[in-house]
Amino acid sequence: MLNNGHHINLFYENRLFLSKNNKNRPAIFLDRDGVVIKENHYISDISEVELEFGVNDVFELADSIDIPVIIVTNQSGIARGFLKWDDYFNVTEKMISLINKKNTLLAIYSNGLNPDAPLYSWRKPNPSMILNAAFTLNLDLKKSIFIGDRLTDLTAGLKSGITQLIHIRTGHGSEEREEVERFFTKNKLSHNLELKLIDKFNKQSVIDIHKYFNK
Ligand SMILES: [Mg+2]
Numbered sequence: 001m002l003n004n005g006h007h008i009n010l011f012y013e014n015r016l017f018l019s020k021n022n023k024n025r026p027a028i029f030l031d032r033d034g035v036v037i038k039e040n041h042y043i044s045d046i047s048e049v050e051l052e053f054g055v056n057d058v059f060e061l062a063d064s065i066d067i068p069v070i071i072v073t074n075q076s077g078i079a080r081g082f083l084k085w086d087d088y089f090n091v092t093e094k095m096i097s098l099i100n101k102k103n104t105l106l107a108i109y110s111n112g113l114n115p116d117a118p119l120y121s122w123r124k125p126n127p128s129m130i131l132n133a134a135f136t137l138n139l140d141l142k143k144s145i146f147i148g149d150r151l152t153d154l155t156a157g158l159k160s161g162i163t164q165l166i167h168i169r170t171g172h173g174s175e176e177r178e179e180v181e182r183f184f185t186k187n188k189l190s191h192n193l194e195l196k197l198i199d200k201f202n203k204q205s206v207i208d209i210h211k212y213f214n215k
Contacts, residue, residue: 005078006122007085009092009108010136016068016106019138026143026213027106028062029130029157030055032073034149034171037095042077044087046094052170054201055099058147061206062104065213068137071108072129072156078112085112106137125152127160134160145212149173151180154195163192164212169199 011017019025033039036055040048062069077083088110096102109129111122122128134141145164146157149171157165167173167180177197184195198205 005112007110024140027068027139029146031148031153039171042082044083049094051098057206059101063101068106069104075112079114124156130160164194166196
């Protein structure tokens with residue numbers, strides 16, 4: 001689906017695509033750049049696509065506990081003219097080829113909008129991509145988690161109703177860590193948030209992610 005700066009990949013063939021009993025289920029939402037693949041600044045060439053350290057362990061976990069994964073990504077490089085949608089599609093294909101448990105990936109939501117896109121647009125920190133995924137894929141946002149390297153990822157999650165948020169230090173994570181901590185110290189109580197700070201995906205962080213779904 002390509003429409004006015006938006007694109008969605010929906011993987012109908014996945015065993016998790018239809019929810020059992022039509023019930024809403026939790027999901028793991030991941031930002032793309034700096035979380036699923038290494039942040040390589042407006043990636044247009046598939047040779048620049050490299051999985052982020054340990055992310056395959058997250059897909060393994062999702063597979064073992066039957067939790068779907070949704071990727072939501074801003075691609076302003078398209079509006080800025082650094083890449084075309086065709087480049088984005090090739091990068092997506094390469095990324096998927098590197099994921100071991102592809103059967104957990106239900107959808108990839110993307111927008112090619114400029115940072116000055118209006119408030120109701122698909123661009124994070126607006127929650128539109130997440131809300132659209134929740135509606136289309138029967139997801140329970142209250143029980144879902146969002147993992148991102150930027151504050152705008154986490155605020156998009158928050159605005160959508162996700163309160164379990166993970167900030168990772170990969171990608172832009174290091175430069176934004178302080179700002180993230182400041183924002184959440186200020187807003188934690190009022191929003192009943194649970195924010196976890198991790199350095200990268202490793203055994204411990206995967207155990208921590210698992211805990212969210214064991215409550
Ligand atoms: Mg990112």
